[in-house]
Amino acid sequence: xxxxxxxxxxxxxxxxxxxxxxxxxxxxxxxxxxxxxxxxxxxxxxxxxxxxxxxxxxxxxxxxxxxxxxxxxxxxxxxxxxxxxxxxxxxxxxxxxxxxxxxxxxxxxxxxxxxxxxxxxxxxxxxxxxxxxxxxxxxxxxxxxxxxxxxxxxxxxxxxxxxxxxxxxxxxxxxxxxxxxxxxxxxxxxxxxxxxxxxxxxxxxxxxxxxxxxxxxxxxxxxxxxxxxxxxxxxxxxxxxxxxxxxxxxxxxxxxxxxxxxxxxxxxxxxxxxxxxxxxxxxxxxxxxxxxxxxxxxxxxxxxxxxxxxxxxxxxxxxxxxxxxxxxxxxxxxxxxxxxxxxxxxxxxxxxxxxxxxxxxxxxxxxxxxxx
Numbered sequence: 163x164x165x166x167x168x169x170x171x172x173x174x175x176x177x178x179x180x181x182x183x184x185x186x187x188x189x190x191x192x193x194x195x196x197x198x199x200x201x202x203x204x205x206x207x208x209x210x211x212x213x214x215x216x217x218x219x220x221x222x223x224x225x226x227x228x229x230x231x232x233x234x235x236x237x238x239x240x241x242x243x244x245x246x247x248x249x250x251x252x253x254x255x256x257x258x259x260x261x262x263x264x265x266x267x268x269x270x271x272x273x274x275x276x277x278x279x280x281x282x283x284x285x286x287x288x289x290x291x292x293x294x295x296x297x298x299x300x301x302x303x304x305x306x307x308x309x310x311x312x313x314x315x316x317x318x319x320x321x322x323x324x325x326x327x328x329x330x331x332x333x334x335x336x337x338x339x340x341x342x343x344x345x346x347x348x349x350x351x352x353x354x355x356x357x358x359x360x361x362x363x364x365x366x367x368x369x370x371x372x373x374x375x376x377x378x379x380x381x382x383x384x385x386x387x388x389x390x391x392x393x394x395x396x397x398x399x400x401x402x403x404x405x406x407x408x409x410x411x412x413x414x415x416x417x418x419x420x421x422x423x424x425x426x427x428x429x430x431x432x433x434x435x436x437x438x439x440x441x442x443x444x445x446x447x448x449x450x451x452x453x454x455x456x457x458x459x460x461x462x463x464x465x466x467x468x469x470x471x472x473x474x475x476x477x478x479x480x481x482x483x484x485x486x487x488x489x490x491x492x493x494x495x496x497x498x499x500x501x502x503x504x505x506x507x508x509x510x511x512x513x514x515x516x517x518x519x520x521x522x523x524x525x526x527x528x529x530x531x532x533x534x
Contacts, residue, residue, distance in 0.1 A: 163258050163259070163260065164258070164259055164261070165256060165257065165258055165259060166247060166248075166249065166254055166255065166256055166257050166258075166259045167255065167256060168193070168259075169192070169193055169194060169259060169261060170190045170191065170192060170193060170199075170201060170259075170286070171190060171191040171193060172188055172189075172190050172201060172253065172254060172255055173188060173189040173190060173191070174188065174189055175187065175188050175189075175253065176188060176189045176200065176289075176292060179292070179295070179297070179298050180295075180297055180298075180343040180400045181400070182343075182356070183205075183218070183407075184204065184205065184208070184218050184221050184222075184358050185202045185203055185204055185205060185222075185358075186202075186203060186205060186252060186253070187200050187201065187202045187203075188200070188201045188203075188253065189201070189289060190286070190289075192242065192243070192286060195242070198289045199242055199243075199286040199287060199288070199289050200286070200287045200288065200289040200290070201284060201285075201286055202284060202285045202286075202287060203247060203254065203282050203283070203284040204218065204219060204222060204282040204283050204284070205218070205252075206250045206251075206252065206282065209250070209277075209280055209282065210277070211277075211278065211279065211280030212278055212280075213277075213278075214277075215273060215274065215277035219273065219277055219283060220273065221358035221359065222244070222273075222283035222284075222285060222358065223266075223269060223270040223273050223283070224357075224358060224360070224361075224362075225285065225356075225357045225358040225360070226241060226244045226266045226269055226270070226285060227266050227270065227362070228335055228357045228360050228362065229241040229357055230264065230266050231333055231335065231362075232326075232329065232330060232333075232335065232357075234329075235325075235326050235329055235330075236351070237322055237323070237325070237326045237351075237352045237353055237354055238326065238353070238354055238357075239287050239288050239290065239353060239354065239355045240287065240288040241264065241285060241286075241287055241288075242263075242264075242286045242287065242288070243261055243262070243263050243264070243285070243286035244261075244262050244263070244264070244265075244266060244269045244283070244284070244285050244286070245259060245260050245261040245262050245269065245283070245284055246259070246260045246272065246276040246281040246282065246283055246284070247259050247281060247282050247283075247284050248281050249282070250280065250282065260272070260276070260281075269283075287355070290346045290353055290355065291346075294346040294347060294348050294353075295343070295345070295346055296342050296345040296346065296347050296387070296534065297341075297342035297343040297345070297398065297400070299347075299534035300342065300386070300390060300398050300534050301529070301534075304529065305397070307529075307530075308389075308390035308391065308397075308422075309390050309531075309533070309534050310386075310387065310388055310389055310390040310423070310534075311347075311387050311388065311533065311534060312479070312483060312533055313388070313426070313427060313430070313459060314459065314476065314479050314480060314483060315347070315349060315483065315533070316384070316387045316388050317430075317452065317455065317456050317459060317461070318350070318352075319345075319347055319352050319387060320379075320384055320387075320452055321449065321452050321453075321456070322351075322352040323352060323354075323379060323383070324379075324445055324448050324449040324452060325449070326352075326354065327375060327376065327379065327445040327448070328445035328446060328449065330360075331372050331375070331444070331445050334362060334363040334364070334365055334367065335360060335361070335362055335363070336360060336361050336363060336371045336372060336374070336375040337354070337357065337360045337375055337378075337379075338359055338360055338361060338371075338374070338375055338378060338408050338409075339356055339357075339358075339359040339360060339378075339408050340375075340378040340379050340381070340382035340383045340412075341382050341383070341400075341401040341411075342382075342383060342386050342387075342398065342401075343356075343400060343401070344356045345383060347534075349483065349484070349487045349533075359408040369443060369444070372443075372444060372445070373440045373442065373443060374440065376437050376440075376442045376444075376445065376448050377412065377437055377438060377439075377440045377442075378411070378412055379437065379448075380418075380433075380434045380437030380438050380442075381393045381412040381415050381418065381437070381438050382401070382411065382412055384434055384437075385418050385434060385438075386398060388423060388426055388430070388434075389420065389422055389423045389426075390422075391422060393412060393415050393418070394415075395419060415438060416438055416439050416440070417435065417438055417439065418431075418434055418435055418438050427455060427458060427459070429454065429455045429458055430455045433451045433452065433454075433455055436451070453466060454466065457472075458472070459472065459476060460472035460473045460474075460475055460476025460477070460479070461476065483533065486532055486533055487533070490528065490531055490533075493524055493527060493528060494524075494528070496520075496524060497520075497521055497524040497525065497528075500517045500520045500521050500524070501517075501521050503517050504517035504518050504521065
């Protein structure tokens, strides 16, 4: 039986900006593939050795199963391996390990035995960069500062999320756990993590949970995306993550306040209000509503009219946003060059002071960037 260090080199925690209820997540290197992964392992306090596994334990099997069912979606994080780990250390570095790779059925069937032995389940997942996590990018640590996505990017994100929900709902899967910490966005492509609270429904289930899924998307992700605020009308903050919290998190929110963003498209506000009121019946209806809004912003869809002037303006908007993102990347590269130069041995104090001044000025510029 292999040991953990034979299969994985475990590095630092990568979840410190938004801790989860079920697990800790660490950067790791998969030695079999020679590639970085996110190593997600059950928190030790959720173990019940010798007894019936707690629902947090079963959540790992649930997540692995749903990730494989949704593996064809370009918006779902990739699963590389699932298994059980002997170590109970919060940051494991040793201990025996049983790897099932993508044999999710074997992983699920083995859960009771490994739970009795006090072994923890783990998942090895695609490691998405923190610099693309939308909660992190929204700078919740900076009091008094509020940023939001441009409407062009927000619509693109919403349409991609709608397509993911359409695919999931057709398989009777509801995501439910909508919060900014789970959203990764690079300006073009959406990626979603954490399906441990998502649910596989019976084919005969009524539409209430599907409407709730759309409600949670509109309230928990799209409202913050377009306003920079929490749906609880506060600054952005991590949302609680237990199974009970997921069910109740936005239950009392059936109306959204857009007073802080009066320039936001009225048609978009109306659509999100319908979602918050659980008045959107299906992912298809949600996507259709988004397409109607998007045509007002220069998008083209079959059966919808888009004015040539709006189409041209959208092309210029997209080009401008691409340049903004490139400028942010170049600023970071310049900062890193100055930072590396400043720590070289042998440079004069005068030069070091100037380099540190430049690093500070760039950091201040990036902190006040136009887009997350």
